[in-house]
Amino acid sequence: MRGENTLSDNHFQAQFTALKDQISPHFLFNSLSVLSSLVRKDPDLSERFIDHLAKVYRYLLEHRDDDYLTLATELDFARSYAFLLEVRFVRKFRVDFPEAVSADDFTLLPFTLQLLIENAIRHNRMSASEPLIVTVAREENDYLRVSNNRQLRSQPDTLSAGTGTRSLAGVQQRYAMLTGRTVQVEETELAFSVRIPLQKSGR
Amino acid sequence: MNVLIIEDEDLTADRLEDLVHQYDPTITVLAKLPSVRDSVQWLKLNLSSGRPQPDLIFMDIHLEDDLCFRIFEQVHLPVPVIFTTAFDEYMIRAFRVNSIDYLLKPVSYDSLLAALQKYQSMKRQFTQTDLETLREAMGLRRVDYKTRFLINVGTRLRTIETADIAYFYSEEKITFLVTKDNQRMPIDYSLDKLAPILNPADFFRANRQFLLSLPAIRNIHTYSNSKLKLELQPDPKTEVFISKEKVSPFKEWLDA
Numbered sequence: 001m002r003g004e005n006t007l008s009d010n011h012f013q014a015q016f017t018a019l020k021d022q023i024s025p026h027f028l029f030n031s032l033s034v035l036s037s038l039v040r041k042d043p044d045l046s047e048r049f050i051d052h053l054a055k056v057y058r059y060l061l062e063h064r065d066d067d068y069l070t071l072a073t074e075l076d077f078a079r080s081y082a083f084l085l086e087v088r089f090v091r092k093f094r095v096d097f098p099e100a101v102s103a104d105d106f107t108l109l110p111f112t113l114q115l116l117i118e119n120a121i122r123h124n125r126m127s128a129s130e131p132l133i134v135t136v137a138r139e140e141n142d143y144l145r146v147s148n149n150r151q152l153r154s155q156p157d158t159l160s161a162g163t164g165t166r167s168l169a170g171v172q173q174r175y176a177m178l179t180g181r182t183v184q185v186e187e188t189e190l191a192f193s194v195r196i197p198l199q200k201s202g203r
Numbered sequence: 204m205n206v207l208i209i210e211d212e213d214l215t216a217d218r219l220e221d222l223v224h225q226y227d228p229t230i231t232v233l234a235k236l237p238s239v240r241d242s243v244q245w246l247k248l249n250l251s252s253g254r255p256q257p258d259l260i261f262m263d264i265h266l267e268d269d270l271c272f273r274i275f276e277q278v279h280l281p282v283p284v285i286f287t288t289a290f291d292e293y294m295i296r297a298f299r300v301n302s303i304d305y306l307l308k309p310v311s312y313d314s315l316l317a318a319l320q321k322y323q324s325m326k327r328q329f330t331q332t333d334l335e336t337l338r339e340a341m342g343l344r345r346v347d348y349k350t351r352f353l354i355n356v357g358t359r360l361r362t363i364e365t366a367d368i369a370y371f372y373s374e375e376k377i378t379f380l381v382t383k384d385n386q387r388m389p390i391d392y393s394l395d396k397l398a399p400i401l402n403p404a405d406f407f408r409a410n411r412q413f414l415l416s417l418p419a420i421r422n423i424h425t426y427s428n429s430k431l432k433l434e435l436q437p438d439p440k441t442e443v444f445i446s447k448e449k450v451s452p453f454k455e456w457l458d459a
Contacts (some may be wrong), residue, residue, distance in 0.1 A: 005326035029289035030212070037218035088212055092267070125268040127238060154269055 003035035006078065024118070034088045049087055052080040067178065068107040069203060071144070078113035078136070085121070092126040092185060095134045106198040113146065115171055116194055121147040123192075125154045139195065150196055168194070207257040208235045209242050209274070210287065211267045215308065219261055219287070222315045233257055238267035239274055259322055260284045261296045261306075283325075285318050348402040352380065354388050363388075365405075369437060371397055372412050372427035383418065385437035407456045409433065409445050417457075 031053055038046045059077040063069060075097065082095035095117060117134055126132035134148045171194075172183045181197035206223060210216040216235045223230050233255060236242045250256065262284050274280065286305040304318045316361045340373050369383045373394050380390050398408050408414050415435065422434035431445040431453065445453045 026289040029308050033218070033289065033310070034212060034214045036309035037214040037221075040221075041214075041217070088214070090213060125238075127267050154273075 011014045023056075028057075030088060030167070031084055034084075038087070045087065049084065052083045055080040056084065065112050066110055068199065068201075069110045071094070071106045071108060071198060074108055074110065074113055075136070078117065081114050082117060082134075085117070089126060089132075091131065093121070093132050093134075095136065098138050099137050105201055107201045108144065108196060108198055109174055111195055112171060116146045116168075116196075119168055120192070123150045123152055124148065125153050142198040144191060144196045144198055146196065147191055150188070150190055150192045204229070204258045205231045205233050205255050207233050207245075207260045209260060209266065209271065210221065210235065210263040211237045211265065213237070215263070215287075215310075219315075220310055222310060223319075225312060226319055231255065239269040239271065239277075242266070242271075242274050243277045246274070246280065250278065250280075261421075263287050266288050273297060275375060284323060285322065303350060315431070349400045352390060354380070354390060356388065359368075368416060370413055370415040370435060370439070371406075372414070374412070381419075381437060381439070383437075383454060403456075404459060407447075407453060409443060409449065412441075413439075413443050415443075 005037040031049075035046060035049055035053075038049060049105075056077065057097065059073075059080070063073075065146070079097060082097075082181075085093055085097070120132060120134050124132050130151055132148060132151065134146065137145045139145050168185065172185075173199065174185045175181055179197060179199055185198065186193045186195070204227070208216050208219050210219065213235075214235075220232050220235065223232065233249075234245055236245055260280075260282050264271050264286060270383075271286075287308055288305060289308045295415060304321050306314050306318055349365055351364050352368075354361050354363055363380060363382060365381050367384075369381050369385075371378060371380050371390075371392075371394060373379070377389050378392055378394060378397070379387050381387050394408065394411075394414050397414055398406070401414070406414055406416055415433075419435050419437075420433055421436040424432045424434075426432040426444065428448045429450060431450055433443040433445065437441055
């Protein structure tokens with residue numbers, strides 16, 4: 001399927017590249033805002049924050065042209081990304097990652113986890129009494145499940161993120177086009193959950 | 204001077220507080236509030252009570268539970284606001300138009316100083332925040348508005364495009380929709396529920412009974428006591444007035 005270089009493939013690659021260049025500018029400025037306060041209060045945490053911030057942007061640059069990433073790399077990136085958000089929304093937001101997974105044999109499309117985490121924040125309320133918790137879990141049959149408790153905002157925050165390829169529909173479309181597999185979405189009143197198909201690496 | 208900080212990131216709120224104190228250690232930060240809900244609750248409890256009143260509010264756009272403009276919908280806020288935002292060009296443009304000041308995150312001491320000096324010099328000229336401009340700037344205009352209505356006609360269901368609707372009116376607690384070709388049908392929305400889900404550029408709440416679209420207005424007559432009297436198409440068979448206090452928003456709407 002990937003060998004066919006059709007017009008729509010090309011078009012899609014272009015969209016995809018645009019997407020990769022597009023981690024929300026809010027994210028950088030909000031992170032710097034956090035840091036400007038943290039730097040006096042907690043120099044040690046500030047140092048870790050800077051390390052993770054650098055890692056996030058380095059990942060964006062290094063993997064700009066990759067079509068696939070190993071699950072290990074993506075998880076590593078997502079941990080850094082989540083760390084920054086957890087400091088920013090301290091006590092209100094958390095991402096739980098699976099403990100050790102043998103993640104090297106599988107790949108997924110880059111930025112998948114980041115988009116899903118961003119999406120959860122965009123659509124849901126969070127507070128110290130009702131924290132938003134995103135859970136990343138490895139499932140049987142080569143799936144990665146990303147779920148969160150559902151406490152919808154009355155209106156998703158249209159300011160801090162784009163639509164189109166940066167939305168969940170965009171993620172689904174990317175997987176359909178590039179892997180031929182389906183991203184499954186399950187919604188209940190209390191939880192929202194997305195199952196991402198993993199590819200066996202070495203293809 | 205008393206200030207209120209409405210901000211969902213604790214660290215950014217702390218930073219603002221530090222900077223405000225650096226500018227003037229005698230300034231009191233009355234509260235730091237992370238959500239629309241907490242802010243509305245605080246404002247309702249404190250505004251025009253015997254308690255210390257905020258002279259100035261710092262307000263972030265994105266809050267824990269919603270966007271900050273919802274606060275303005277729920278409380279009358281006669282206090283100047285300095286918005287803080289990470290990055291949004293539209294926002295910045297809107298602030299210029301409204302001469303409301305804004306701060307970009309991360310907030311630097313210099314920018315805070317400039318904003319506070321501007322506040323001091325303009326104190327008396329601040330008007331209440333223009334909700335519509337804010338909403339528009341936040342790109343919310345398009346998102347919300349209803350484009351059609353599902354209607355029960357006996358046992359059948361049909362849809363009516365919002366664009367085909369001349370006006371809505373209520374009569375004995377029932378709301379009716381009237382199409383441009385003069386079909387009337389009852390709908391399950393009160394006028395109060397309808398007003399926020401229709402594009403305010405297209406529909407205007409003339410009075411307690413009528414919510415009109417622009418093309419429905421055939422003639423406008425000035426009437427005694429600074430009221431306006433409207434002739435509508437189709438004819439509602441009752442007199443429709445724009446009350447004195449609605450006249451100027453009505454004119455603004457017509458002149459948009």
